[in-house]
Amino acid sequence: MSGARSRPKKQSPTKRVNEKQLKRERDVKELEDLERRISDFDPKDVTTFTELPISKPTANGLKLSHFATMTEIQKQSIPLALKGTDILGAAKTGSGKTLAFLIPLLETLYRDRWTQQDGLGALVLSPTRELAIQIFDVLRKIGRAHSFSAGLVIGGKDAQAERDRISRLNILVCTPGRLLQHMDQAAGFEMGNLKILVLDEADRILDMGFRKTIDAIIQHLPKNRQTLLFSATQTKSVTDLARLSLSPNAAEYISAHEKASSSTPTNLQQYYVITPLPEKLDTLFGFLKTHLKAKVLVFASSSKQVRFMFEAFKTLHPGIPLMHLHGRQKQTARIDVTDRFAESRYACLFCTDIAARGLDFPSVDWVVQLDVPEDADTYIHRVGRTARFDSTGRALLLVTPSELPGMQARLEAKRVPIDKITIKESKKKTIRAHLQALCFKNPEIKYLAQKAFISYCKSIFIQKDKEIFKFADLPAEEFAESLGLPGAPRIKFLSNQRAKELKNKSQQKLDDSESDDSSSEGQGKSAKTKETVRTKYDRMFERQNQSVLSQHYMNLIKDDNNVRQQDENDDDGFMSVKRRDHGLSDSDDASETETGQRERNSFGPGIVDSNAPVSNRQAKAALSKKATLKNRPNATKLVFDDDGKPHAIYEFEDEEGFKKHGDAETQKTEFINREEQRMRKVDVVDKAVAKEKRKEKKWKQRERERLAEQGDIDDEEYDGEEMEEASEVDDAHQRHAPEKRKKWFEEEGRAKRVKTDDIEIDQPKTLDDLEALSLSLLHK
Numbered sequence: 045m046s047g048a049r050s051r052p053k054k055q056s057p058t059k060r061v062n063e064k065q066l067k068r069e070r071d072v073k074e075l076e077d078l079e080r081r082i083s084d085f086d087p088k089d090v091t092t093f094t095e096l097p098i099s100k101p102t103a104n105g106l107k108l109s110h111f112a113t114m115t116e117i118q119k120q121s122i123p124l125a126l127k128g129t130d131i132l133g134a135a136k137t138g139s140g141k142t143l144a145f146l147i148p149l150l151e152t153l154y155r156d157r158w159t160q161q162d163g164l165g166a167l168v169l170s171p172t173r174e175l176a177i178q179i180f181d182v183l184r185k186i187g188r189a190h191s192f193s194a195g196l197v198i199g200g201k202d203a204q205a206e207r208d209r210i211s212r213l214n215i216l217v218c219t220p221g222r223l224l225q226h227m228d229q230a231a232g233f234e235m236g237n238l239k240i241l242v243l244d245e246a247d248r249i250l251d252m253g254f255r256k257t258i259d260a261i262i263q264h265l266p267k268n269r270q271t272l273l274f275s276a277t278q279t280k281s282v283t284d285l286a287r288l289s290l291s292p293n294a295a296e297y298i299s300a301h302e303k304a305s306s307s308t309p310t311n312l313q314q315y316y317v318i319t320p321l322p323e324k325l326d327t328l329f330g331f332l333k334t335h336l337k338a339k340v341l342v343f344a345s346s347s348k349q350v351r352f353m354f355e356a357f358k359t360l361h362p363g364i365p366l367m368h369l370h371g372r373q374k375q376t377a378r379i380d381v382t383d384r385f386a387e388s389r390y391a392c393l394f395c396t397d398i399a400a401r402g403l404d405f406p407s408v409d410w411v412v413q414l415d416v417p418e419d420a421d422t423y424i425h426r427v428g429r430t431a432r433f434d435s436t437g438r439a440l441l442l443v444t445p446s447e448l449p450g451m452q453a454r455l456e457a458k459r460v461p462i463d464k465i466t467i468k469e470s471k472k473k474t475i476r477a478h479l480q481a482l483c484f485k486n487p488e489i490k491y492l493a494q495k496a497f498i499s500y501c502k503s504i505f506i507q508k509d510k511e512i513f514k515f516a517d518l519p520a521e522e523f524a525e526s527l528g529l530p531g532a533p534r535i536k537f538l539s540n541q542r543a544k545e546l547k548n549k550s551q552q553k554l555d556d557s558e559s560d561d562s563s564s565e566g567q568g569k570s571a572k573t574k575e576t577v578r579t580k581y582d583r584m585f586e587r588q589n590q591s592v593l594s595q596h597y598m599n600l601i602k603d604d605n606n607v608r609q610q611d612e613n614d615d616d617g618f619m620s621v622k623r624r625d626h627g628l629s630d631s632d633d634a635s636e637t638e639t640g641q642r643e644r645n646s647f648g649p650g651i652v653d654s655n656a657p658v659s660n661r662q663a664k665a666a667l668s669k670k671a672t673l674k675n676r677p678n679a680t681k682l683v684f685d686d687d688g689k690p691h692a693i694y695e696f697e698d699e700e701g702f703k704k705h706g707d708a709e710t711q712k713t714e715f716i717n718r719e720e721q722r723m724r725k726v727d728v729v730d731k732a733v734a735k736e737k738r739k740e741k742k743w744k745q746r747e748r749e750r751l752a753e754q755g756d757i758d759d760e761e762y763d764g765e766e767m768e769e770a771s772e773v774d775d776a777h778q779r780h781a782p783e784k785r786k787k788w789f790e791e792e793g794r795a796k797r798v799k800t801d802d803i804e805i806d807q808p809k810t811l812d813d814l815e816a817l818s819l820s821l822l823h824k
């Protein structure tokens with residue numbers, strides 16, 4: 045019958061077993077073959093991936109992804125890595141290091157016939173989320189014909205969902221902080237079988253910022269694994285290798301471009317322009333205006349500068365789409381921005397160094413460094429975002445006159461060819477007046493400008509290369525002016541050591557973003573946010589740079605702090621908020637106090653007054669009668685002698701006399717009963733007075749409405765009442781309050797006279813008055 049589906053022939057069980065066995069035998073033979081090819085393999089003169097002794101699935105994946113010819117680092121490192129050697133791979137930016145580690149990774153698991161049941165076999169660590177995403181994408185492309193389960197664990201997503209699947213993964217691409225979090229929390233997450241560990245941007249992962257995290261991760265990994273380290277600026281530090289249980293003799297150091305005349309791509313043109321600090325934004329704006337048909341990456345040294353630049357330049361409409369990327373953005377925003385910039389033809393992306401390493405944005409025309417990088421390695425990574433693989437690109441470094449000699453020396457030592465350019469007078473633009481008007485009009489922008497100013501100054505202060513970064517040479521006032529500020533905000537600095545610690549800590553947080561504002565997925569964090577209501581003050585205190593504060597906020601905290609500051613003889617500091625109830629760990633607290641004077645001369649995050657109210661509501665509540673009573677110690681009765689000295693009453697009575705009134709327990713009970721009765725009486729009075737007040741208030745309200753209807757009272761007086769209430773919490777408002785209050789009282793008297801049928805009640809002054817009032821009210 046046409047159209048009828050023919051049923052698949054049912055195989056006999058014996059036949060099925062035979063087929064399975066045959067397949068197994070074929071696989072074993074293929075693997076043996078592969079092993080033989082690898083051991084016989086002579087890496088000389090190989091140029092294409094097809095010549096490599098690799099599995100069919102990997103070869104297919106490469107073919108389908110259109111990778112055919114190998115780059116230098118791939119040629120040199122893949123054959124060795126396939127033989128199981130530990131590799132320290134160094135090659136210029138954009139030269140294909142990702143494939144150099146992903147191919148051996150897939151092959152190792154394939155040759156070990158890795159299955160889902162074997163658990164985690166390969167681990168790739170990346171310093172940033174964006175880079176991890178990119179590596180994972182390449183892995184998915186070239187590993188599409190394999191049957192391994194691979195996962196991306198980077199934070200910014202639901203931690204529980206990640207935890208649920210992490211134990212089922214064979215290959216994991218992740219950021220260090222997030223991995224450690226899962227190692228601590230995910231039951232059943234085992235790394236004891238791990239065969240291969242990869243550190244991309246190894247020097248960054250092994251530096252101070254990640255030190256503790258990496259050491260904790262390494263402790264859980266088996267020692268007999270293969271380790272591959274890659275970077276454009278590779279570490280050769282013996283200590284670093286020892287931390288990874290790598291012997292420098294056993295690991296192969298492969299530097300694809302060691303003999304090259306430059307350490308940056310040959311198709312990259314590099315320039316610098318000497319720009320005094322206060323002229324930087326003008327220069328950048330002028331640059332953008334003359335490069336509207338380009339894809340530009342602009343690096344600044346902090347997320348605050350990036351935010352300020354982005355917000356301020358947006359209002360100037362330079363004529364090129366603007367975007368910004370930094371570690372304090374939410375993960376979704378970060379992904380959105382990277383995707384949009386990758387897809388854009390012409391755009392300008394303001395970013396911090398989270399975009400400096402590894403990111404492979406296609407067709408970037410220019411990399412502009414608004415602020416000089418902290419070292420030559422960072423310079424190399426930043427400029428490496430352009431001129432990738434076989435494309436061309438250009439880079440521009442804005443360098444201040446005082447930074448120039450030091451920076452030139454560092455770049456020369458690293459074989460970075462860079463030429464000087466000057467800007468044509470006709471192309472110079474100034475945006476200072478616009479920024480000043482903007483800051484004047486828009487407090488948000490002004491606040492961002494203040495933060496940008498302070499974070500820039502701090503970044504200069506904490507840099508370790510003092511030949512480049514000379515804090516004393518900063519033209520503070522002019523710089524502030526160039527940002528549109530009326531004057532330079534004051535800054536308080538930490539000791540160098542503490543500042544560096546904080547920088548590393550915060551850098552790791554930003555890079556890994558496990559616990560910054562933007563990532564709400566962290567278990568600890570979400571638990572914390574559930575417990576407490578976060579107010580705007582909380583958010584302010586949680587900011588990393590606590591000394592970046594608006595003038596308004598400074599005024600709010602100034603008085604309180606002045607007292608403490610004087611105690612501490614800390615004349616130069618402008619800000620002395622020391623602690624707050626923010627859940628800093630004990631160790632953090634301890635370090636604050638242990639280090640004593642050193643810490644006092646410091647700036648630092650999250651160290652604020654623990655007693656400070658964190659919201660208007662709490663501030664008001666803390667001042668309420670109830671709250672003050674609650675916190676007051678029990679009252680003690682004192683009697684003053686003839687000389688005016690206070691004595692406790694028991695001092696006037698000996699034990700005999702005391703016992704005459706009965707035993708202590710009875711006396712106590714009697715006293716409590718007596719007091720209870722008294723309180724009950726007082727309570728009746730209080731309630732009556734309160735009721736009367738409510739009544740009076742209602743009546744006044746009605747009266748006001750009535751007068752307003754008649755046109756006797758104008759709107760301003762209504763405002764006056766609101767102003768008076770608000771004045772309890774707002775200093776600024778208090779200045780206006782007396783005048784308004786006077787006005788209000790006048791109206792009050794008039795209103796009282798008009799209303800004649802209500803009972804006139806004199807304000808009770810003594811307890812007797814109160815009792816009389818309550819009795820009269822009760823009798824009514």
Ligand SMILES: Nc1ncnc2c1ncn2[C@@H]1O[C@H](COP(=O)(O)OP(=O)(O)OP(=O)(O)O)[C@@H](O)[C@H]1O
Nearest residue numbers: 113114115137138139140141142143276402404433
């Ligand atoms: N063999 C190859 N053939 C063609 N294109 C390649 C090859 N290898 C890599 N590429 C491409 O070159 C670009 C850069 O590769 P990759 O990101 O791996 O560089 P990298 O050396 O890791 O750079 P960075 O040091 O900046 O991290 C990518 O777009 C990649 O697809």
